[in-house]
Amino acid sequence: MQTRNTIQRQIVLQAVNQLHNHPTADAIYAFIAAQHPTISKATVYRNLNQLAAQGEILRVPVPTGADHFDFNIKPHYHVRCTKCGGVFDVFMPPVTDLIDRVEDSSGVELHRYEILFEGICSACRKD
Incomplete structure (x- = not known):
């Protein structure tokens, strides 16, 4: 449509x-x-x-x-601050070994994925 x-x-x-x-x-x-x-x-x-x-x-x-x-x-990862709720970009090469391992163990051919890391951002750590 x-x-x-x-x-x-x-x-x-x-x-x-x-x-x-x-x-x-x-x-x-x-x-x-x-x-x-x-x-x-x-x-x-x-x-x-x-x-x-x-x-x-x-x-x-x-x-x-x-x-x-x-x-x-463009492909990239995200990290979310568990304190303030902010979401930030993480630019690094794709973890191809991880993708291969997920495909091998699940039998699913991946077309896209979303990985969200969580932690406390530098601004919140200062508070």
Whole structure:
């Protein structure tokens, strides 16, 4: 199914591209609503889901909270601070041995994966 490139879709994509802090859908909506008060929360959520499904943005699932969104769709890892809830990029080469081992032990050919590390960020450790 083809998705139209509407003004609302462009606004949502621009917001994700401007917010480099892995925002949640609520944070993206608040950012957009400040500039475009007539756009609905449902429109923002629907467009986020469509953009993620089509690979234009990355959805970062967080098991203990709301999903976050990332403008950077190149393969990389994420780490979440368990204290402040922030999500940060981790750039390092893929762990190919791990992928091979998962495929060998499960019999599943992997097409994508998401690894989320958790810990306490440097800002929270200072507090």
